[in-house]
Amino acid sequence: MKVVYSYFVLDIIHRGHLLMMKNSKAMAGEDGRLVVGIVSDEAVIREKGSTPALTFSERLELAQAIRYADLVVAQDDYSPLENITKLKPDILMESEAHSPKVIEEAREFMDTIGGKVIVMPYFKGQSSEMIKNGILAGSKDKQGSNE
């Protein structure tokens, strides 16, 4: 049984997240499991200096409701290293939006357990940033979702 690990902040869920989860689940195969990590509030604050709009438990609940998620776990750091060390997944899904250093570090670990890292291209059609900017601008003109 293949185990795939994928992680998100998941404050405002959009099509890009769904594509990532769908692809991750597909990598796990029919009887595989997709484990979704949700980055903790503390980790988001450490990395970005600001809190997510939804609380950790609310974001967890959202993740659990997604069709592709078999198991949802907390990720206490922006890097998946701690969780993949514990879980030893067959595949780690990464995004090219994540820091190259984090990805490299994770790849080194995945190599030692014979696992793979798959780096997905950043989904440009829509991002949380665009939605957030649309909210800040108070109009749909500034966002990318109605292209």
Place this chain on the structure above:
Amino acid sequence: MKTVYLTMCADPIHHGHINIIRKALEHGDELIVGLLTDEAITEYKKPPLINYEHRKIVVENIKGVSRVVPQKTGLDYTENLLMLKPDFVVHGDDWKSGPLETVRSNVIEILKQWDGVLVDVPYTEGICSNDLRRKIHSNTCEVR
């Protein structure tokens, strides 16, 4: 098999929607979500942040949702109700008073034709998409 009809904007989706989806599933096993179209949302509030197609992709990937159909107006459920003839319509109880009161009465009347039932579930306190937008507005939060 019982069918349940539930409408939402999901712009953006949050745990309040997940709560009502869960409650809707207590009444039936086929859950059809009537997703308000961009035009329907614009009827009574600002244009949506996320367009219909993108909101649809998110909602149809929520566990328990059988399918998503367009709800072309938030002010009249007649067309979709006659098409789907659901056993239950589930809605937040916030529409018992205020501008949607007559829309609600109309739903009850239509459902009577096939003994359908309206279930008003308690509105999830402390969250709505507008609150979420306000939070984002007041806080340059990370939303990736």
